[in-house]
Amino acid sequence: MIEVNGLGKRYGECAALAEVSLQINAGEIFAILGPNGSGKTTLLKCLAGLARPSAGHIRINGFDLTPDNQAAKASFSYLPQQVCLPDQLNAREVLEFYARLRGLSNGRAGHLLASSALNGFGEKRIREYSGGMLQRLGLAIALLPDAPILLLDEPTSGLDPGASARFRELLTQLRSRQKTVVFSCHVLADVESIADRVAILLDGRLAGVEEIGGLRERMAAASRMRVKLSVPTPNLCSAARAAGASAAEIEGECLVVTCRPEQRPDVMRNLEAAGASIASFATQEPTLEDIYVRYVDENHSRSAVAAGAGLPGRPEATGH
Numbered sequence: 001m002i003e004v005n006g007l008g009k010r011y012g013e014c015a016a017l018a019e020v021s022l023q024i025n026a027g028e029i030f031a032i033l034g035p036n037g038s039g040k041t042t043l044l045k046c047l048a049g050l051a052r053p054s055a056g057h058i059r060i061n062g063f064d065l066t067p068d069n070q071a072a073k074a075s076f077s078y079l080p081q082q083v084c085l086p087d088q089l090n091a092r093e094v095l096e097f098y099a100r101l102r103g104l105s106n107g108r109a110g111h112l113l114a115s116s117a118l119n120g121f122g123e124k125r126i127r128e129y130s131g132g133m134l135q136r137l138g139l140a141i142a143l144l145p146d147a148p149i150l151l152l153d154e155p156t157s158g159l160d161p162g163a164s165a166r167f168r169e170l171l172t173q174l175r176s177r178q179k180t181v182v183f184s185c186h187v188l189a190d191v192e193s194i195a196d197r198v199a200i201l202l203d204g205r206l207a208g209v210e211e212i213g214g215l216r217e218r219m220a221a222a223s224r225m226r227v228k229l230s231v232p233t234p235n236l237c238s239a240a241r242a243a244g245a246s247a248a249e250i251e252g253e254c255l256v257v258t259c260r261p262e263q264r265p266d267v268m269r270n271l272e273a274a275g276a277s278i279a280s281f282a283t284q285e286p287t288l289e290d291i292y293v294r295y296v297d298e299n300h301s302r303s304a305v306a307a308g309a310g311l312p313g314r315p316e317a318t319g320h
Contacts, residue, residue, distance in 0.1 A: 001026040001061060001149065001180050002047065008055030009042050009204075016042040017204045020056070026148070027178040029171055031191045034201035035292055040184040041081055043201065044153045047182065048078040060149065076149035081157065081184075083138035087127035091137050094126065098141050112140040131158035139167070150174065152183035156190055168194050188287070192216065200295050207295040215291070220260045221246065222286035222294060225267070227255045230277035239274035243267040253279075 002024040009017040017039045024030045032040045045051035047058060049065055049072075058065040063072035085094055095109035113122050121133065129137070135158045142150060156164050164187075171181055171194045185191050191198060191212075198215050200207040210218075229236070232250045240248035240257045243266040247258040255276075259267055264283070271278065 001028070002182070003059040004047075004056070005058075006056035007043070007046060007053050007058065009039075009046060009051060010054045015204055017046070017053075020201075020204075020206045022199060022206060022209055024180060024182060026180055027175060028196045029175055029181045029194055030183075031195035031198045032182065032184040032201060033186075033188075033191060033198055033291075034184075037203075038201040039204040040201055041153055042204075044078070044151050044182070044184060048076065048151050049073055050078070075147060076151055077142045077145050077147040078151045079138050079142040079153060079155055081153040083134050083141075085126050085134070085137070088125060090123050090125055091129075091140075092122040094137065095140060095144070098144055102145050104144060108144060112143055115140075132160055132163055135159055136163060139170075148178075149180045149182070152181065154185065155183050156185060156187055164190065188291075200292070202292065202295060218291055218294060219286045221258075222290050223259065223261050224284040224286075225257045225259065225264055225281055226251075226284060227257060227268075227271065227276075227281040228253055228279040229255055230279055233275075236271055236274055236276050239270045239276070240267050243270040 004020055004022050004024075007017055007020040008015065020039075020043065032043060034040050042051060046053050047060075047065075049067065052067070060072045061075050063069055063075075065072045089097070092109070092113060095113055096106050099106060099109040121129070126134070126137075135155070139152075139155060142152065156167055159167060168190060174181055192215070195212050197209060197211055199209045232253060232255060234250065236255055237248040237250065240255065240259070243259075244263040245257045245259040245267055247256075249256055255271070257267055261283075268278070268281070
């Protein structure tokens with residue numbers, strides 16, 4: 001469906017993307033994760049034909065994505081990160097305007113006005129809209145054409161929990177209709193619940209592409225437990241590791257243990273058997289930033305090994 005090979009994008013001396021290669025399948029919900037400045041928006045703009053790559057190429061449905069290739073461009077609809085619309089118009093007028101641009105009927109605009117949770121606000125001016133309402137209207141515009149591919153840049157930005165839940169339901173419906181959705185996001189819960197695969201971008205490079213199950217596995221492996229002890233002793237670190245913990249260290253009065261959630265009971269039993277007097281404990285689930293840090297550390301280690309062997313240090317990225 002979408003093939004990206006050796007994609008690079010420079011803005012003067014700044015490399016926003018470098019050697020990005022991946023494949024996105026038909027009917028797949030594909031998430032792009034990464035910290036601010038990692039290249040997520042630039043990648044989506046390149047996929048939408050709004051930014052011309054400095055290197056590499058993109059193919060969509062077998063067509064090369066070039067400025068004059070209308071067959072490739074007709075395959076997708078794009079929602080930018082910031083939705084800017086004429087504030088003197090109302091939602092109905094905006095949707096009908098974009099419908100005319102696409103050669104669609106006003107009936108399609110009316111249907112999306114109702115389904116985008118904007119009922120009752122169709123006649124209100126855009127200047128009266130909140131950020132979340134504006135984002136919902138942007139989603140409605142992106143859904144106007146019956147395009148096989150949707151490219152969405154931070155689509156849940158500004159949405160309240162209820163609207164985010166409706167958005168996730170919408171993506172599930174689109175998947176059932178074999179639509180391909182590519183979206184960037186900072187909310188790990190949204191990604192976990194709806195994405196099939198996830199790409200991690202770091203400093204403009206593709207650190208990895210994983211099935212959502214692989215991402216959950218990383219999160220489970222990065223779970224931590226802070227055990228407050230009456231008397232912290234070094235032997236307790238060894239006791240935690242013997243129960244399967246990947247790491248254990250003393251921090252003040254606490255033993256900080258990194259282990260999978262299902263390993264916690266065994267760790268606690270081992271600590272008590274080793275003589276620990278446990279005052280309390282608390283669990284710490286990994287955040288998206290923790291996942292980024294693990295990728296950074298792994299990629300730095302891989303690059304160091306590759307450099308020592310005289311090999312290129314670019315991380316491998318796989319797609320199905």
